[in-house]
């Protein structure tokens with residue numbers, strides 16, 4: 483009964499990369515960026531063939547929209563044909579981006595199983611597994627369709643293929659919502675989920691409930707490793723899930739907190755250290771990095787006087803070729819005598835005291851809201867890694883900087 487398969491989701495073929503428009507001068511890299519989703523898909527196909535898996539599961543958002551471009555569709559069709567020629571079966575559901583009815587997707591998957599959005603259907607792969615699935619469509623958006631999966635009358639390994647928000651995950655549309663308990667009650671062996679772009683195990687075993695995450699990084703908020711899972715099941719239904727990275731490029735925003743950076747070479751040095759640390763701890767061919775500079779420096783005013791081009795040149799100098807620097811945002815403050823400033827400026831004094839008196843009881847809510855803003859609008863400070871005091875200090879500094887550019 484041993485079997486192996488690929489679980490992937492959120493390929494977003496044909497994505498226009500709206501989130502990075504204006505953040506990177508794309509002209510030199512436009513083909514590389516636009517081809518990235520297809521490169522990730524081709525990696526899945528080649529990997530599946532190399533490992534001779536039994537089948538591949540696509541858990542929705544295969545294409546970025548219902549009206550996906552012809553180039554992406556031709557790459558998709560060619561890849562599915564390669565899998566068919568290698569005798570590897572393909573099962574897919576549509577997600578909210580490529581929701582049913584979707585004639586383009588149905589045509590591309592005509593020789594595969596693309597699940598309908600009306601009822602959960604079950605397909606048996608003789609002697610190995612039963613795969614149930616239901617596609618996303620507008621009518622299913624508010625329904626708990628996941629709770630309707632049922633273990634079939636069979637000893638085989640049972641898989642549910644599904645696209646939706648399980649456990650009310652923040653920062654994602656609450657499509658086809660269900661709880662983890664709803665899924666456990668269905669008595670399946672494995673839930674192949676799509677919709678959440680970060681990899682997440684909602685349950686490690688009995689059943690495995692897994693978001694494989696997106697196969698590629700689409701904007702600077704998607705800088706965690708992107709890929710798919712190679713799943714191996716033994717005769718005793720023990721499940722082993724291996725993550726395989728697939729995104730050829732990674733977009734990221736580095737929030738760099740300058741400390742005692744009181745000379746130009748020292749600022750450059752601290753930025754370089756942060757960039758290299760990020761590259762060392764990740765695994766992509768290329769990094770598109772947006773930089774946000776925080777912290778304080780005596781050179782705050784001079785730093786702000788540099789043109790974008792000059793900063794770009796300065797901070798890119800000497801970096802490995804895999805690092806592409808995009809937008810640079812300066813949020814630093816000068817070193818200044820706050821006591822003196824507060825004595826001279828009543829508003830600043832009031833502001834300082836109200837920040838100091840703030841008790842932060844609701845800090846988790848503030849963090850969650852900043853997280854949502856960051857996801858939706860991009861250029862917010864890295865609230866997750868800051869303490870309440872640091873966050874309050876940044877906010878206070880930013881307000882002071884806005885009311886007077888001239889206090890340094």
Ligand SMILES: [Mn+2]
Nearest residue numbers: 492543579677
């Ligand atoms: Mn998606």
